[in-house]
Amino acid sequence: MRFPVDVALAQAVPRLPTGAGWWYEIKFDGHRSVIWRSADTVHVQARSGRDVTPVWMDLALAAFTHLRPGTVLDGEAVVYRDGRVDFGAAQSRASSSPPRARQLAEEWPATFAAWDILQHPDLGDVRGRPYTERRGLLLDLLAAVPPPLQPVPATDDVEVAQAWYETLHEQGIEGIVAKRASSPYRAGRIWQKVRHADTVDAEVVGYTGPAARPRALVVELPDGRHALSQALTAPIAAAVSAHIVDSGPGKRTRSREAGSYTTVAPGLTVEVLAGTTRHSVVTVTRVR
Template sequence: MEPPVPLALAQAVPRLPHGRKGLWWYEPKFDGHRAALFRSAESVRLQARSGRDVTAAWMDLALAGMVLRPGTVLDGEIVVWRDGRIDFAAVQARAASGIDRSRVLAARLPASYAVWDVLAHPDHGDVRARRYTERRRLLLDLLADVEPPIQAVPATDDYETALVWYEALRAQGIEGIVCKRAASVYRSGRIWQKARHADTSEAVVVGYTGAAAQPRALAVRLADGRTVLTQRLPAALARDAAAYLTAAAPGPPAATTAGDTYTTTPVDLVVEVLEGTTRHQVVTASRVR
């Protein structure tokens, strides 16, 4: 399996799904940057959700990944811990840095890789068609003797335990809970569910201003149906969004609810916006989801 690989995503839901025991599995939702890790015979590569190669920004994790068996492909979240809590700002700083700067930041605050899935196994090849519970067993076996900074995320099929995690782990920077059906295979698209704490909300990207390769702002559709422009995008977020926007031809021009013109786009892209800003005509996008 070679990068880039389309990754599975999660759909936001207001509460944890619940059914008979064993139907759903629950994992803490780490607040970092999504990445797939590819261990070949010679090296390790890291791929962002957009498909972009981000190995240079996370060389400490690439080096740590050399202990994995060749033929391993993992899916997880890159996080940085500071004083017992996940520091998303530190992750953003690393992601936006050049090679030299990222090395300095890595020495100060090393990254960790929280792994929740295996896409390819050295002995079984591509395992994306296997059910979640089978892939989970394979993942735990692969990482049994692997030490931090690469670790499997906790998982439980007990609903009450998941509720405790949802409340108790918030102080450590855990965003919420990701919920996966036990029988689900791994495929691209929003196949999982996620219940998150209500500090932020999500908005669908319908267009942009500026060039696709260098978007100035995003046109987003909010939950109440309004279409608005975000504030000007910071460099790191503009780069992440551009990876998606440039993958499709621009659509015809359109106008927001307030009458601002933007270029439409057919890409499937969701961004996180700060809670409270959706009352106004301009929102603040904080990251690609």
């Protein structure tokens, strides 16, 4: 494996997938990080591939002390304040200078919530192995490792996962990530995630795709922001199409938030799930 690595991502969905073969992990609200323990040093990689070791030096030192050379772990750099996960504190650390990061680390030390192992010190690259096998390797590797390096909680019981989702929000937990037991690790959106969200009414200002079967909507949220929704279900697309036909053809336009889309006449309101964390994920649930 070569530094940096392309990381796996999760696609936002409105509800947890169910059925045989799914595993669920708690999703912490921190900074995505990959820890590389080589023979003589440690590197911390951001999701973008950038080397961010200087601002997470406390995690790098812990990894150098407790991880064996040849280990590569994927996870989240998390900062706790007053007993809850604080994304603002993690953001402050990530955007600070190395001297300032050291000061912040003394006051609010970081924790690394590991959810995957990409390279094992004895087995080498394990990304092609199933999730459940990688999970076992991760737990074995971290069994005797003290904080701040810890595996994320995981379960194959959807009721437990739902209980986590409903009860841990006040502690700063962002949501739940669902992964297939048989899935290898690869770049791209291979997982699913459910975040805490509120239902709000939004005005439809445009759509993508054909008028007869719109694929997604551009909506104006209550705070004035425009956002592109996730793909519409067939019933919602049909209801929106009827409004488009009645209101006449729109104009092609483009915005920074939504990209290229076709405008629609005022008068159509939809109910949406709009993410309450820093991520704005909009899912249309029904037409008003």
